[in-house]
Amino acid sequence: MSEVLCLYYSRSGNTQKTMEEIASALGAELVSLDDGRDRSGWRGWLRAGMDAMRRETRALEPYETERPLEDYDLVLLGTPVWAGRCAAPIRSFLKENGRRLERVGYALTRAGEGKCEEVYTQMDRYTAAKHALCVSLRPGSVGYVFWRDQFVQEALRYLERG
Numbered sequence: 001m002s003e004v005l006c007l008y009y010s011r012s013g014n015t016q017k018t019m020e021e022i023a024s025a026l027g028a029e030l031v032s033l034d035d036g037r038d039r040s041g042w043r044g045w046l047r048a049g050m051d052a053m054r055r056e057t058r059a060l061e062p063y064e065t066e067r068p069l070e071d072y073d074l075v076l077l078g079t080p081v082w083a084g085r086c087a088a089p090i091r092s093f094l095k096e097n098g099r100r101l102e103r104v105g106y107a108l109t110r111a112g113e114g115k116c117e118e119v120y121t122q123m124d125r126y127t128a129a130k131h132a133l134c135v136s137l138r139p140g141s142v143g144y145v146f147w148r149d150q151f152v153q154e155a156l157r158y159l160e161r162g
C-alpha cells in the first residue's frame with residue numbers, strides 16, 4: 001500500500017494531469033474528488049468562480065481511500081486556482097477533513113503569471129498543521145516540468161526524513 005495519498009479536483013483536466021504525474025512519480029495512491037456540481041461550459045465557469053468567491057461548498061460525492069487519512073505519511077492536495085482561492089470541492093474536503101491532516105502538501109494549477117501563493121495560507125486554515133511542501137504550476141509554461149519535478153524531489157526528501 002502507498003504511503004502517499006494524492007487527492008485532487010479538476011474541472012478541465014489540468015490538475016488531473018498534474019496529479020497523475022506527481023502520483024506516478026511518487027508511487028502514490030490517486031483519488032479524485034467531486035461535489036457533483038455541473039461546472040461545464042461558460043455557466044459552469046461562472047458557477048465555479050462564484051462558489052470560490054463565496055466560499056460556498058457542497059457535500060462531496062462518496063470516494064474511497066485505501067487507509068484512513070491519518071495513516072498516510074503524506075497527503076497531497078491538488079486544486080486549480082479559482083479567483084485566487086482553492087476550488088470549492090477541495091474546500092469541502094478541507095472543511096470536513098482538514099483537522100485530520102498533519103502531513104500535508106499542496107499542488108496548485110493556475111493560468112496566470114502570479115503564483116497565487118495566498119491560496120496555501122487559506123488552505124492551512126483548515127488543516128491540523130501547516131503545509132510541509134507546496135508548488136504552484138502553470139500547465140504549458142516553460143518551467144512546468146522543472147517545478148513539478150522539484151516538488152516531487154522535495155516530497156521524496158520529506159518522506160525520507162520520516
Ligand SMILES: Cc1cc2nc3c(=O)[nH]c(=O)nc-3n(C[C@H](O)[C@H](O)[C@H](O)COP(=O)(O)O)c2cc1C
Pocket residue numbers: 009010011012013014015016045046048049050079080081082083084085109110111112113114116139
Ligand atoms: C472560475 C475560475 C477562476 C479562475 N481563477 C484563476 C485565478 O485567479 N488565477 C489563475 O492564475 N488562474 C485562474 N483560473 C484558471 C485555472 O486555475 C487553471 O486553468 C487551472 O489549471 C484549471 O485546472 P483544471 O483544468 O484542473 O480545472 C481560473 C479558472 C476558473 C474556471
